[in-house]
Amino acid sequence: MNIIRKRRSCSITTSSMSDIGFLLLIFIMLISLMNQRHEQHIEYSEALKIEKTQAEKNFEIWITVEGEIFVDGERQSCQSLEQKIASAVLANPGVRIHLIADKNTPYEHVDGVVQILQRLQHRVVSFVVQESSR
Secondary structure (H helix, E strand, O other): OOOOOOOOOOOOOOOOHHHHHHHHHHHHHHHHHHOOOOOOOOOEOEEOOOOOOOOOOEEEEEEOOOOOEEEOOEEEOHHHHHHHHHHHHHHOOOOEEEEEEEOOOOHHHHHHHHHHHHHOOOOOEEEOOEEOOO
């Protein structure tokens, strides 16, 4: 009895690979847009000793040299800043407020934000600085 073996050629179709790559590209682009931080261009103050905090679940207040206050990339007045801080604290009582100011910002602008935090009696505040290279 003669058994004839047929040779089968194995081939992998790669036509769907471009579709998968395209879908992954769209997914990565959408995820990167959701994690985008709104930052202002500032020069950080320096400190000799720093304490590192976690970046998640922080409420960041950016203060420019001119005294403009930004939260999530939007310019805020003192009244709107107070409302935003109050709503953030109500949503999460343990939220850490990060004050991020340019090193050339006059202290009177930073003090205005500190006074708002004192009125709200919020005590979990960090002044964000850059570690000194000394």
